[in-house]
Amino acid sequence: MRSLFDDSCCGRVRPASTCKGCVCSVLNRLANSNNCDVLADTRTVVNLLPKGQAGYLFMDGAFDPTPFTFLGFEQNSCCARFSYEPADGATGTRMVIIDCNTLAGISRVPQVQ
Structure with missing residues (x-):
């Protein structure tokens, strides 16, 4: 039986995430300040490789x-937000x-210092 509070701010039940795969996992860790060695800073600049493509x-x-x-x-929602310069x-x-x-x-883009 469902609780009266399932869909309220008092006890909303979150659906299971549909975010699958290593890229989703890396982005989630990065967003939650649980950075992995590959992406080790807070304003990380990256190249993105879409599925089915040969290049970034x-x-x-x-x-x-x-x-x-x-x-x-x-x-x-599995949505990642990025900015870029045209x-x-x-x-x-x-x-x-x-x-x-x-x-x-x-892939992390090396920062020129």
Whole structure:
């Protein structure tokens, strides 16, 4: 029998996460400050490898991988938020939201010091 409080702020039952795979796991750990060795800082810049693709994701028609700055991860929806600078000369940072289940890989971009 269901409780009267199942769907209230007093005791909401969360559905099981549908976020599967190592990329989802890495993003979840990063979002919760449980960083792994590969992604060891809070404003991590990464390249993203979509499932079924031979190369990293690029935006704005450029053929070089777009460096994405990780902003956050929502475990319930599997959505990861990233920002990036447009390669087409446009001004202003853009944001993209990606379902982590659509990613086959993630690679940290070395920061030039």
